[in-house]
């Protein structure tokens with residue numbers, strides 16, 4: 001029996017997809033071997049890569065002038081690759097600070113250019129997004145970087161900032177494919193795989209064609225988006241198995257009504273959980289209501305001394321990996337696409353019972 005797994009990533013994958021993987025693990029499409037064992041230069045793998053990309057384009061309704069690169073690096077590596085590829089001789093970039101992950105991008109980006117933190121909600125302890133009217137953007141910046149879903153702090157942008165002609169670059173790692181998104185508002189989108197895409201070991205970069213130029217001199221060749229794009233994401237051996245599983249996840253999304261349906265299910269799951277939290281005096285989520293993430297729901301017990309008991313009892317009830325990130329403590333329920341509504345209901349039932357017993 002599979003547990004309800006609330007990990008922020010690597011996260012739960014659709015059971016249907018896991019069964020397909022199991023079925024084809026030893027003998028992919030009667031080839032007599034596993035996808036893991038296929039040469040990345042074989043026509044079979046070229047077919048897998050091509051189909052995976054086409055399915056993703058279809059899901060996102062992505063126009064042709066947006067190019068997709070499959071990267072072996074995690075989402076963090078893009079904090080270096082973005083300045084190396086997008087500065088193009090400029091020394092200024094704008095960053096928006098809204099939580100832990102956007103801050104990490106800033107720290108890394110400082111190695112390459114002068115960073116203007118155009119807006120920050122640090123003073124509010126990352127509990128509400130800074131209003132667009134407060135952003136102090138530099139019109140000469142090479143790009144504006146932000147993170148549209150803060151996995152740890154539990155904030156999500158439900159609006160896309162208008163930043164004029166400066167390319168907008170977004171880390172969508174933890175809510176990519178969770179609802180329809182208009183990619184054409186961005187110069188570049190990136191996301192690590194291990195949440196809504198597939199197993200760890202892959203990240204995706206979607207880049208507007210005019211921004212794909214050779215990277216700064218001295219850039220390691222694998223970190224050059226332009227080079228990687230022209231090599232069809234195969235400057236070296238790509239994570240073949242992970243790409244295959246990501247492709248199965250994309251087909252699962254398509255079979256299940258695409259992003260429109262993902263959005264309906266995700267909104268319902270999050271509504272149930274936040275409603276429950278708001279009605280309780282025992283649990284608390286301190287993010288401003290309009291900015292609450294539909295994917296990552298951090299919460300605290302009124303009595304932190306009960307945290308360990310909560311986690312232990314939850315685990316025994318088949319509700320796993322609810323421990324909050326070490327920088328914020330408490331709990332966190334990540335309820336990505338693959339988390340069924342039954343998982344959220346089971347969590348709420350457990351929490352209500354725990355409150356009755358300890359509250």
Ligand code: PMP
Pocket residue numbers: 008009073074075076077101147149150151152171172173174192193
């Ligand atoms: N950005 C966001 C929003 C994340 O949630 C994470 C990881 N949880 C990262 C970046 C870093 O990803 P990776 O570990 O794949 O480098």
